[in-house]
Amino acid sequence: MSSRGRRRRGEDLTKVLFVAPAALAMLALFGYPVLKNLMMSLQDYTLRTFFTGQAPWVGLRNYTTVVTDQLFSQAMVNTALFTIGSIAFQFAAGLALALFFRRRFPLSNLLRSLLLLPWLLPLIVSSATWRSILEQDSGILNRTLTGLGLINDPVPWLNSPSVALIAVIGVNIWIGIPFNVTLLYSGLADIPQELYEAGQLDGATGWRGFRYITWPNLRAVASVLLVLGVVYTIKVLDIILGLTGGGPANATQTLATQSYQRSFVDFKFGEGAALSNILIAISLLFAVVYLRGTRRAVDE
């Protein structure tokens, strides 16, 4: 073999070595868990398994168990409300703020970067802080609202089944706004200024400018953002566990909290795995359908 050929061979090996650790890590941290979950969801995998080493195959029984559970439909509805409510308001507020910060004014960049803080805080820190703000009797929100005469009796934000989900969604919106502002702002910054100058000649200013120039050019970023939003929001656990733990009376129970509950509170890993597989299927389905739809829209 020529020395050149040998060198090439060695090089190919080096190239493989560049990727191998990451590939192995991804297999161990994503490939293995997904396969393991698929298997566990078909097994009677409980705490006993750790002692006996036995996890009998039960077919789809775990799936039928979790789906026919009376909590399942409530968890589905809550997950849908939580996801749609969070994303709709995060996106709308994020877009409004991104458009606002596009205007040139002193301190604009500084203010926009400081806005990121809620997104960077550990979620459990945000949960704890909001818990103290939303406390029924002593929380600052109720004290302020009663002080202003807007309400007569303190609202049990986290203790009432009819209000808790709204409160949890509200906190999640607060956390998500900065990320939406950042991505939408960068999307806005990528729109060439000439388009607006040309649009101005045709009278496309103000709302018409937004409708015919900004929005079409922002659509690619917006669709990625919405898909990411669904994928991230649908699996949120920290915020709900920190604020309400899924209560009161399961009012804030979602597929993710249910999955956690079954695996790590009830130690029924098979059922927890079945629920989380349903969760993956939903986000995958959503991502594929949505991205295919928007790709067509963008291509046209």
Next chain:
Amino acid sequence: MSDSAVRRAIYTAIGVLILAMMLFPVYWMVNASLQPSGNTLTAGFLPLNPTFEGYRRALSEQGRNLVTSVLIAGGTVVLCLLISAPCAYALSQFRSRWVGIGLLAILVSQMIPGIVIANALYTAYERLGLLNSIPGLIVANCSSGIPFAILILRSFMLSLPPSLVEAARVDGAGLFRAFVAIVLPISRNSLITAGLFTFLFSWSDFLFALTLTTKGRVRPVTLGIYQYLGTQVQNWNAVMATAVLSAIPAIVLLVVAQKYIAAGAIGGAVK
């Protein structure tokens, strides 16, 4: 003042108002941490009689957990960067059909809920004796760190001209040496950005801490806060003091790496 100057001043005022509203909870966290102990019923809008009692308690009760969190987050950064940097370089410079597959795998991995990973790792860790251990949590945290670090580093390394490394190669350096001697130093800023984010992710981790520890021995501070919240909270000032201490990495990231944050958020999300 001219008309447009007035308008710009008004915009700044509105911007400050928006920021004040968005950051009020953060202010409230600091304020409550300085209030005398007891519930927040008596807490005023300003800490007029600030006390550091909350911090004293936080440090004595959560000090060890803070150290645990530092060790876990630091370990995760080191392991993640060691694994991600060469891969990011390969994905940015090597031409192969595998590049597309690798990127797709990273994107799909973002859809896997942490609870799935926790479920599988719990059973594996149980057998490997990695439950309740710092290395166990470091490895678990790499699941959020590695894909993110690869994406951030790759989007920077895409801009490196191939001639840079080729020049070194002509002088006889191997691919690996050229990578270490040339690519890594140039990529310093993106390594810092990826490292800071990875630190923050694993510092903020709650799910793995909650599921992969069963005893009190190894307990990151996020779990410490959760346990404070578990019962009726008696001392909000200690809870909020712990929250403030736990917010420090986020604040450092915001101040030190401000200009990289937007780039990082975008690089991790879109590219």
